[in-house]
Amino acid sequence: MPPFNPGPRAFLETCHACRSSAFQRSYRFQRRQLSSQSHIGRTPQPVVLFACFLGVGGLGIATHKYYDYPIFTSVLAESPPAPVDVKIEKTKKRKGLSKEENRENISSQHLQVKRSWENPGVYAWGLNSGRVVAPDSDEQTIRTPRRISFFDGQLLRDIKLDRNFGAAITENGDLLQWGNGFSTDVRQPTATLTGKNLKSLTISRDRILALGLDGTVYSVPGAKEDQEKGKKVSESSWIPLVSYNSTISYRRLQPQNLAWNERVKSIASGAEHLLILTSAGRLFTAASSSEEFPARGQLGIPGLVWTTRPAGPYDQPHEVSTLRGFEIAAIAAGDYHSLALDGEGRVFAFGDNSSGQLGFDPTNESTYVDAPSLIPIQQLYTNTGLSPTVKQIFAGGNNSFFTIDAATIARPGSDVKPSTLGRITADTWSSGQGILGTLGNGRWTHVQGTPTKLKTLSNLFEYDETINTVVPIRLRSLSVGSTHAAAIMDNVTHVQAGTSKVTDSENDTNWGADVVWWGGNEYFQIGNGRRNNLSVPGYIAPLDSGSEGLVEGKGGKSGKRKEEHRFQITPRHAVSVGGRKVSVEQRVECGKMVSCVYSGV
Numbered sequence: 001m002p003p004f005n006p007g008p009r010a011f012l013e014t015c016h017a018c019r020s021s022a023f024q025r026s027y028r029f030q031r032r033q034l035s036s037q038s039h040i041g042r043t044p045q046p047v048v049l050f051a052c053f054l055g056v057g058g059l060g061i062a063t064h065k066y067y068d069y070p071i072f073t074s075v076l077a078e079s080p081p082a083p084v085d086v087k088i089e090k091t092k093k094r095k096g097l098s099k100e101e102n103r104e105n106i107s108s109q110h111l112q113v114k115r116s117w118e119n120p121g122v123y124a125w126g127l128n129s130g131r132v133v134a135p136d137s138d139e140q141t142i143r144t145p146r147r148i149s150f151f152d153g154q155l156l157r158d159i160k161l162d163r164n165f166g167a168a169i170t171e172n173g174d175l176l177q178w179g180n181g182f183s184t185d186v187r188q189p190t191a192t193l194t195g196k197n198l199k200s201l202t203i204s205r206d207r208i209l210a211l212g213l214d215g216t217v218y219s220v221p222g223a224k225e226d227q228e229k230g231k232k233v234s235e236s237s238w239i240p241l242v243s244y245n246s247t248i249s250y251r252r253l254q255p256q257n258l259a260w261n262e263r264v265k266s267i268a269s270g271a272e273h274l275l276i277l278t279s280a281g282r283l284f285t286a287a288s289s290s291e292e293f294p295a296r297g298q299l300g301i302p303g304l305v306w307t308t309r310p311a312g313p314y315d316q317p318h319e320v321s322t323l324r325g326f327e328i329a330a331i332a333a334g335d336y337h338s339l340a341l342d343g344e345g346r347v348f349a350f351g352d353n354s355s356g357q358l359g360f361d362p363t364n365e366s367t368y369v370d371a372p373s374l375i376p377i378q379q380l381y382t383n384t385g386l387s388p389t390v391k392q393i394f395a396g397g398n399n400s401f402f403t404i405d406a407a408t409i410a411r412p413g414s415d416v417k418p419s420t421l422g423r424i425t426a427d428t429w430s431s432g433q434g435i436l437g438t439l440g441n442g443r444w445t446h447v448q449g450t451p452t453k454l455k456t457l458s459n460l461f462e463y464d465e466t467i468n469t470v471v472p473i474r475l476r477s478l479s480v481g482s483t484h485a486a487a488i489m490d491n492v493t494h495v496q497a498g499t500s501k502v503t504d505s506e507n508d509t510n511w512g513a514d515v516v517w518w519g520g521n522e523y524f525q526i527g528n529g530r531r532n533n534l535s536v537p538g539y540i541a542p543l544d545s546g547s548e549g550l551v552e553g554k555g556g557k558s559g560k561r562k563e564e565h566r567f568q569i570t571p572r573h574a575v576s577v578g579g580r581k582v583s584v585e586q587r588v589e590c591g592k593m594v595s596c597v598y599s600g601v
Contacts, residue, residue: 215263396480
């Protein structure tokens with residue numbers, strides 16, 4: 001029997017139900033950790049393990065899913081395997097500590113949550129040749145997460161980073177820009193487009209596309225010089241019949257023939273193109289770069305290139321008429337390809353397919369598809385007894401990702417138990433370029449047309465104490481950069497420690513959502529301090545070294561933690577920031593050779 005070697009989620013934890021007050025009055029919550037070495041270059045079988053164990057301080061039940069070769073079929077026929085190297089945390093000394101101090105002492109995750117509330121801001125790392133991730137530094141690369149001091153104490157609505165310029169929307173809805181691509185003379189983020197109440201943004205090769213709360217789409221030059229020299233826009237004033245010119249050059253991109261009360265709901269941009277989704281489920285596309293007109297089919301308009309474009313502005317939005325009648329619910333854009341998900345769970349793809357990023361194999365006739373094509377998701381589950389529905393789509397660089405809920409169904413001749421009918425398995429699939437590990441499937445392939453499953457992010461379950469049952473662990477979100485990606489898991493989180501009588505135990509701690517990273521790492525954009533690429537998702541260390549380094553105790557004394565912990569994202573929660581109550585969460589963004597985590601509203 002091969003030795004046990006768990007994957008990235010190799011953490012046995014006591015059941016969340018054991019955090020009840022009755023349990024806490026009798027036992028101290030213990031967390032047990034196994035070796036976290038990942039399977040690189042292996043394709044083992046998934047195993048779901050329900051384990052009941054007795055450890056120091058209490059009895060717990062754990063649901064654990066890992067990847068290894070089968071261990072149950074021959075366990076009675078072979079001699080017992082070598083003991084698994086299980087590390088059990090020793091009881092922390094807590095004499096003289098308050099309840100909150102004890103929570104910080106026994107749990108790195110609790111301390112991470114607390115620090116994210118007390119010190120909101122932006123952490124960034126990766127390539128710094130454009131002075132984006134560390135504006136004040138001349139270092140070419142930032143190996144591990146580092147705070148951008150300008151954003152200390154600030155909450156943001158959105159942020160996007162390129163290797164040459166960065167853009168963010170403040171809590172008040174103003175646009176900030178920085179980096180050498182913006183200006184080599186300006187080191188700190190600078191307000192540019194203000195007073196528009198922006199809610200989200202995306203970036204192309206040389207422009208910033210921002211969406212206002214009122215549904216207006218703005219296209220802003222990435223360079224400060226172009227903003228100053230370009231044509232200014234006439235804007236109305238609060239004084240009747242009085243107007244003035246804008247302080248910077250920008251453009252408004254307005255889809256035509258919108259119905260009454262129909263407005264732009266979301267936007268997504270590649271290197272040269274922009275996707276615009278309206279509240280009525282209609283999809284429009286437009287050119288998003290001043291340097292190149294989209295020519296790889298990513299606009300979804302057959303035959304539309306620079307020489308055949310209609311009269312009017314080069315970046316005017318065009319409706320994708322092929323999708324008229326389908327209510328599009330979500331959009332995603334890679335560098336040169338586009339994805340659209342409708343309300344029925346069908347995915348349409350168009351644009352560059354040279355790496356198979358459209359979800360089907362490229363053909364010899366053409367490397368791109370200029371009309372929306374349906375991805376045959378059903379074929380991925382042929383003869384499995386599962387019925388798939390795509391729930392989310394993500395794209396970036398030359399890659400596409402899909403999250404799927406697969407429901408167990410009855411088939412003729414099958415012996416499916418009635419109790420399992422409708423049971424949901426949450427899977428994650430990817431297609432496109434994988435030579436740097438961006439597919440996340442453990443393989444290094446140039447072209448991957450047929451979507452491949454990320455086994456370490458699929459078929460995961462946990463116990464939810466609020467409904468007293470085992471539930472699938474889905475992906476909350478996934479951010480895709482040019483060559484790397486990060487996924488936030490939608491696992492059960494807890495941020496109510498010490499807020500009520502039920503959660504006021506000294507051992508009731510907060511914890512967030514797991515985050516995993518994979519793909520290209522040439523410029524340390526994964527954030528693990530190493531330079532090797534990762535073909536399977538893995539953890540990184542907490543953002544603040546203090547989360548697992550020095551822990552302050554009573555009387556100013558401090559002690560060092562020897563064990564290592566993983567970074568977790570703090571979920572949305574109402575906290576006090578600057579003396580006011582704000583709903584805040586941490587978010588992840590992967591860009592072109594760069595990454596960041598920020599406090600978002």
